Amino acid sequence: MTKSKAEGALKELGQKLVRDIEKGKNPSIEFSLRGLSNVVFDEKTKKLALGSKEATRTFFNVGHAKKFLQTLEVAKVSKNLLDVEKHASLRDVFYMAKRTIPDSSINIVDEQTETDKSIEDLELITDFSREQLNINANKMGSVAGKVVVEDKGDTIDWSKLGSGGWSIPSNVEEIEFKKAKAKYVIYMEKAAVWERLHEDKVWDKQDCIIMSSQGQTTRGIRRLLQRMNKELKLPIYVLTDFDSWGQYIYSVLKFGSISLAHMADQLAVPSIKFLGITADDIERYGLQKHFIKLTERDISRMKQISEYEWFNKNKAWQNEFKKMKQFGAKAEIQALSSKGISFISEVYLPEKIKNGRWID
């Protein structure tokens, strides 16, 4: 279904260009301008979005010609992938698009950043995500919980996968939720914390789903979280360190990211709640002795984040930033281990969820 729609959008792009040529017009592609200058925070949807600035790329323009060609080449690669029902990584697409223009010494692309940008352009032009265009992001992360999904003809029970859990694919578009017995989802940035919660059977005892990546949240994970929120109607909690990097992970999941503002509708979950370490937790659980001094880089990142439109009117968050500045320190989620290996599973999480001690 999605496949034929995405193919349709690519065909429409080709046909539009053919019409331009037949009319003797300069072939052109129009789409929203990407980049910070055209990113807005939509107060109504509480998501980042692109503003109204448009970009036009025309073929007979020395400054545009190469990008024009790159965009079309990537569209061709995507069309071929959809035709054979296979998926490629960003790196694959780069190599598939990289060829020398006949009778010249010019390569269509020289660097992966060029195809990456073309793929983002194509998302804007077609209104399909790169996953729907059969181009995959990185694969990362694990999940466990009382959920049964169907994927590629297999029925997979996330509660019966031993200590490993299900390995989350880069592309989660085709996964179907068959059964789910869960009250909420906890997403954490660290695989080690996931293993802690998994060994303690938190998903079983608390009827929840536990999910992690390692570091940056991949698109596959963001999309899967959004689908669980929409389709399974589950609240999502984010569990991170008390630092700017953890807070930004939450920010991206909730509001969208600046570089993928055009994808916020398919990736962001505005109702997400922050369940990571807060200034209040530091005091409540006596984590001061595990403080890690803020570096210059931490301080400038904190300042930057605190000024984001979606944070600077939020009292709870402004209080976090103020306290972090006062402390002159950050703290890690694993500092909770100093209070006992399963303190996080048996005290921290149940207490915070029961008493609604999250930040919205």
Add this chain to the structure above:
Amino acid sequence: MTKSKAEGALKELGQKLVRDIEKGKNPSIEFSLRGLSNVVFDEKTKKLALGSKEATRTFFNVGHAKKFLQTLEVAKVSKNLLDVEKHASLRDVFYMAKRTIPDSSINIVDEQTETDKSIEDLELITDFSREQLNINANKMGSVAGKVVVEDKGDTIDWSKLGSGGWSIPSNVEEIEFKKAKAKYVIYMEKAAVWERLHEDKVWDKQDCIIMSSQGQTTRGIRRLLQRMNKELKLPIYVLTDFDSWGQYIYSVLKFGSISLAHMADQLAVPSIKFLGITADDIERYGLQKHFIKLTERDISRMKQISEYEWFNKNKAWQNEFKKMKQFGAKAEIQALSSKGISFISEVYLPEKIKNGRWID
């Protein structure tokens, strides 16, 4: 079984120290010296190993006292973990060992590197791996194939897990192989290549197991590869780029790593074969047009690797290094995508395996 043995070794350490004290002796711990100066390449086992240099750590010695205490504190943490049958990450162990010595302002540990080193010492002292001491490394990677394992009471079929596969746990000691229909294992450094092979059902068509991490190979993966090699009697192939980093991944898997030389017996697989891109593949498949120029860093790393004892007498490898120098370039495995999205699955891998075109 392992649990009670590991506990026994920790108890033995404690009892030995008590005996020292009762005899009025300076409590001491002896173990092999770690570090490059005591790493040897064992020509017979074809593995790295520690040499005969010993280190003694005594309590009444200003230079040793803190490390002595750290080692014992970590031994205590491990003993407690074994008692409650739970596992901790390296970061958890750091926080669990981090406390201030009463009536002083001295912390037992200030940095994670201190507990990490103590854990490695403990591996040498007890002859148990940190996984057996219930301390886990990082979790990473996915696996698929016609294999059924039992883990934590769950029966998991690696051939029925959709596009994601099984997420490999950090600790694979307790996994039991129940069934396996496979002729070999392909381990690759890149998750994106794994997704390619998985989508092409290479494990099904070729009767093999496909496994990947992302970047550095974790201890869990090394141990799982070794167990598949020993218990399932399967040959292991490593699939990487034509560069020094890929070659070193192979080197670590095959011979062991310098920093974990003392663990080579439990981690290395001397029969592993290199199935990644070779100089011969570059010419055979015309990958020259996707060459990436060697950087200064690449060149110095190549020189370093080519001089390792286990590479410098190996003609095939010396030829690879010579060619790489001549090319002045490296090449990525994904460059094969330029010849078709499934070229790697349908041509490259079957051809190389059928014709024995690997490097031993």
